[in-house]
Amino acid sequence: MDQTLAPVALTPVTSDERIQSLDVVRGFALIGILLMNVEFFNRATAAIGSGMQTGLTGANYWVSYFVQYFVTGKFWTIFSLLFGMGFAVMLMRAERAGRSFLVPYMRRIAALAVFGALHHVFLFAGDILFSYAVAATALLVVLYGRFKWIVLAMALCIGGGFIPHMDWLFGIAGGLAFFGLAAWWLRGEQRMKRFGKPPVIAFVHMLAGAIAAIAGAVSWAVPDTPPEARFGLALLGFALLTLGYLTMRYHADKAGRPWRLGVGIYCFAFFMMTGAGASMYFFPEKPAAVMTTAEAKKEKEAAAERAKARREREARIREETAVLSKGSYTHAVTLRTGRFGEHAAGEVGFATILIGMFLIGTWFVRAGIMEKASAHLPLFRKLALYGLPFGIGMGLLGSAIAMHPVPGSRGADGWQLAMGLQMLGNLPASLGYVSVVILMLHSASPLNKVRVLAPFGRMALTNYLTQSVVASTFFFGYGFGNWGMSRVEQMLFVVVLAAAQIVFSHVWLSRFRYGPMEWLWRAVTYWQVPPMRIKTPAIMPAVVTPA
Template identity: 50%
Template sequence: MDPNLSSPQAEAFIPVREEERIQALDVIRGFALVGIFLMNIEWFNRSSAEMQIGLPTGLSGVNWWASRLVYVFVQGKFWTMFSLLFGMGFAVMLTRAERAGRNFLRPYLRRILALAAFGALHYIVLWSGDILFSYAVGALALVILLYGKWKWVLVALVGLVGLGFVPHMKPLWGLAGSLAYVGVVALYLRGEKRMGLFGRSLPVFSFVVLVIGTLAALIAALLWALPHGPKEPRIPMTVVSVLILTLGFLSARFHQPLEPRARRLAVALYLLPFVVMTTFGVVQLLMPDPGAAYRAQAQAQVQAQPPAQAPTTAPADKKATKTEAEKLMAEEVERAKRIQTYRQEIQTETRVLSKGTYREVLAFRAKQFAEHAPNEAGFATVLIGMFLLGTWFVRSGVMTNPREHLPLFRKLAWIALPIGVGLGLASTAIATYHIPGDPKDGFQVATGLLMMGNLPACLGYVSVIVLMVHSDTAFSKIKILAPVGRMALTNYLMQSLITSFIFFGYGLGHWGMGRARQALYVFVVYAVQVAFSHWWLGKFCYGPMEWLWRAITYWKLPAMRLDRPEGDGSLRAAELPAP
């Protein structure tokens, strides 16, 4: 195991404490399942393409309240929680392999491949909102981050860049970018070499980042100094240089000591893209919008003409030359075309899912998956932050000995949860809906704030559940959710199986159900799953999908029938991390 994830507490894997920890993790998984269901249910009733434009408009009454409550308290909080749990499962499997003296990487790679296959089939056969495939890609990125050899990372990087020049292989450049990102992060996590700069010794990662930031700052200063130079890049380049220099300074400041490095890096990996998103959203709001005068006219021309035709004239503009006006008009025409294409995609997906046959839906989702899969490498750069944080929770001893860390969980519950929910409320106050083509609607800022708040909210929820599990009051009854968590993969797929039949056109066709009724539906189905999970695990050691996943991971068929005491069966079944 990489030393950056080790600590003196990592060896304290006492069986009694381990059983207690596993019970807490299963309860958290069970709780997370209802949250992820509340978030997913909307996208069995709306086109997935509409995820880019936020909450639906025109809602009122209980539907309005239901949509806002889910937005503030649920949206984004539970895929982060599952990601955290996935990282914890990774650490549990790693620690047990270390204790048993057995190989870890070989079975874990089989585990990742199996999860990728489950995710691809789930996406195509049941529902395009799958996250299992994303987790598989993220898990591979985590393995590269912790164990990747520099030589092979560079070879793979060069190979991907080269293959990207082959016709129709350009998506490999995005994959190369994500691999390079993971490699740079690994340099920070595992690198101990230092370089001198202005008389100070800095980690190599920080040295490189500060050099890049300094160059960006010089370019920004030059743009401001040139009286007739381009004006539009001035503010963005200034912001970029400040962000890069800040990252370089913080990475140098907090590289040591070794023990908290993984935790700090994990938080930074998650927050960094959303801090950048929010910052540039603010910049976008503050900067003038030169295309505003042309937007309505461009949209009208695109709607009136075939997409292949483009306007050849542009209105005069007192503050712009004719060439600048034509350029602005052309940009707005292209944007209007993209918006029109986007709206057509929404209409097509809505028609296929709400009225199409299963064969049509299957072909549609297969095409979607082929286009969607190459982009997962980008999402993996966010997931590895949560995976790494979950790994730290186990390796540091926080989740292996939760009773000894209850003060930490209390702090997270009282501090992190209000911060996370507060950022969600701030997001709703700015914008909950994006007007396609309008860069001034504030939606990017609102989304960035919401995503930043997901991390503290997730940690707060986890802490509340841990405190309830270890409570001597009626709150400890939440342990009833443990069997649901032990069958998390089965229950997650079952939710999609049932719900796709209920809502899609090839089933019962209840497409378009109101948000309040969607929430009621979720709680009814989830209650059935709680009862089913208790019944199933009263007879079997594992859920059916957990059994299959374990068989592929260890390449042997485990016993399925429950021929041992229930407590022992619970301990064995809980070895598998949930999706």
């Protein structure tokens, strides 16, 4: 009698199935995340995005400078790429097993959101896990969402936004519009019947770009138009026209669409940020010499609003500093709980950037580049050779313009321009860092000892959360109270903690298949209890059934 194998159940990845290069890169990224986060166990997270801390001198200054321009922004980008790679690995395994992917993945996202929310409230307000959960949901919309349901959800959010205290739904509606456009670019096959039959999405980009460019040109003829509006419209027009042209040229390559869309999303966002910053820096808005009473009143009100926003931000920083440096654990949890809603409401905007990274990471795996890294070393050499100098160089160029914002400058301080340059450089720098690690791993020299990071990376979730447990206990007032430790001492803390975690990861994984949190995450994802101890068989025999 003929026999066939029944569909294999979708189960957690076993040790033999893991892609070692991903684990090594993940371990490397964890060290970078700790280097970046340790500052905000000694400084209010409300100050994130405000550049280098002022008043530093000597070694503390140079440590802060190194972290700001060689670490900050690079390692959450690497983790975002890795998240996309993990998504692709799970998707490909589901395809090979002939099993549904969406239900387990939705459980995986839900569990990650819970982990992130609990992490934010009980340990550290600088959490990134909840952000990834929101972005992972957005990625599903981009990859699988039906357009009619996306439009319906947008309509419901817009309608709900008019309900008192529900205006945050407008932000979700805007995010859904963006995700719908991204889905159209990625999956749309419609073509124009004229003009050489370009993709419809390319025509839409070109049309929108032309309208923005014309509006920008007209704005120069309109007196008293703010410079940022003039330059903003011109830049938007240029960016959309460029995207339309590139879409016409490269949209036919379906396999390459994910990375092209990912790069396009990232570059578009930060090109606009950089352009707006440049316009404010080089062409600062100057108060009119003569204003009408109404104009003077409007300017005074705007200045008052800006001053109020600054005072509120400074008050938030003071409150967080006081609570975390001297307050009780109950006070800290209360503070973080109260601010979690604001944090969650802003995640849709951040997701528009993260899905770009996810798509690039997905392409790296589906194209076989990470699984067969040794066959793609020339690509990694190019990424390292060009990505690192360009990416780091953009940040250093920004540092020559501004290292932190000047209150009340309205962009004339160059801070937005500097941040835009640094953000534009973060993606190539991150790809360069990843490439260097891959090249080290496949080197015949002692550099291949970098593989020692693999167990550390396999337990990434456990180690990430453990870093917060240890750091919050060590630095915050309700623990050992070492808040405000110098930047040099913070680096020593990072070295000791990372080394201890690397050793612990090796010891733990010599006895167990997964880290504790990885085990829990997999149990929820696959809705079954995976074997933990190594002596337990990792894979159950395939079930053979008659045809």
